Amino acid sequence: MKTLKTLTIAYTPDSDDAFYYDALETGLIPLPGFRPHFFTENMSCLNQKALQGVYDVTAISSVIYPQISREYAILNVGTSVGRGYGPVLVSREFSKMENLNGKRVGVPGIPTTGWFLLKCFCPDALMIEMQFDEIADAINAGNLDAGVMIHEELLYYPQLGLKCVADLGAEWCQRHDLPLPVGLNVIRRSLGTASMERICSGIRQSLEFSLAHSSEALSRVRRMGRGEAGQCTEKFVSMFANSDSVRMPADVREALNVLLCQVVDLGMSSEMPQLTIIEGMIPERIHAHKQVG
Template sequence: MPGQQTASKTEKEPVEIKLAHSPDSDDAFMFYALATHKLSTPGYKYTHILSDIQSLNEAALTETYDVTAISFAAYPTVRDRYILLDCGASFGEGYGPIVVSMKSLKPQELAGRHIAVPGLKTSAYLALKLYESNFEPVVMPFDKIIDGVQNNLVDAGLVIHEGQLFYPERGLHRVIDLGIWWQEQTGLPLPLGGNAVRRALGPEIGRQIAKTIRDSVTYGLEHREEALNYAMQFAREMDTELADKFVGMYVNKWTLGYGEKGQQAVKELIERGTKAGLLPEPPTVEFLSEE
């Protein structure tokens, strides 16, 4: 049919959106609905790229991905190219990255020590530098830090992701929980990572992406069991019960939207980092508004 042929020729190809995030159970839970096509995304085709957060922070420097998970500590270096979405973030509310050691150490004994860290652009590293500036960082892949501490390659290790829950099983001691310290200092949750979209895409597409991410998070929270079952393939060394606890720590109300308090927390972290000379000036943060 001539009419049908014309329609097929003029039908627009979907816009590909390269979406990068970490291969972790919390991110898998968050993007379950989108990755398994539970959501309708007319006009857009999402391609998922999985990589560790340090690599994603570095990739953002060259705008490798349209949407990327990013450490809040890395955002100031790419704020001219990316804008933060007001959803999809991870906050630690009274918990967060933990410094662990083989032998029991007091927090004040970290000064001058060699400490394994998951990357120099991570929010965990920034928080540790704000707590104790005098230490020697040893960069390791985040999933090798516990092994590094156990094998005495370093004096202590800064643990993120699931390691925050299972380090006691490996015979390690907690030196300090930076989420607790941050809350005591500020009364705010500790901002760890968010999602940012390329400014070049424009605000209209950015808002559509934000809606899709928020819808995916909502679907996961409303279909927790099936989303958790999907996320288990990324749950390193965790059983279902522990994975459920971990997901609950980092996929929650803060992930659906920062709110005023969440935005304040991000601004506070970046302002403190800038004042300490750890982040580039100016200490400005910009979130893509919903309208």
């Protein structure tokens, strides 16, 4: 029997990422030649571990890609894309970005795409790094004046009595007439081209299986994010696990180039990386191991 190669896959503890991998993680879709091991950590931790080269496949904030481009290629599956939306700046007291100059604003990691957008649009805010799901409570406790919402917090914050100051993702999209590639899925180059292509294809089939059996997949991933009580899983998954995530379209590739050029201009990287995108070969359809539903 051929020995299976261990493959480490890391994603955020949120419903959209869990939706991508549900069929692989539950064994409904196989990944021939590999034994995947899954890890969940918040985006700030995943960014740091990508810089250290810890995982074979990992979610990252798009803005850190120039720093890891020599070790990782971009997968053409699992991109989180905001079409007219993205990280949201919220507050209890303030209603305009210009009122936040010098104010304490929580950001879900430095660097993250949410932090990057705030730095672009409200550079004089005092940015305080916090875990993403603690920012809203810190605002309500008076420890922050405002904060950047990501993940399911994008939809949940009104239930906590907070108000939108600005949809930073929408602002970026409007200024550039492009969608916003908030997050990427990347893969270790040292796996080799054939393996990277095969893994990309397997992840795509997992996502396609979840989309085709969405009720069953959603019932399993509701444990993530704000959970059943949050009542935002289905809407959130539809925002960030969709056709843009199945295959990165041309306008998202264009947007990624624009975003990363801005990252270089901001001094986060010395040069614009060459974008290597693993397309995922299209083998014969891999059938599910068992029937669902």
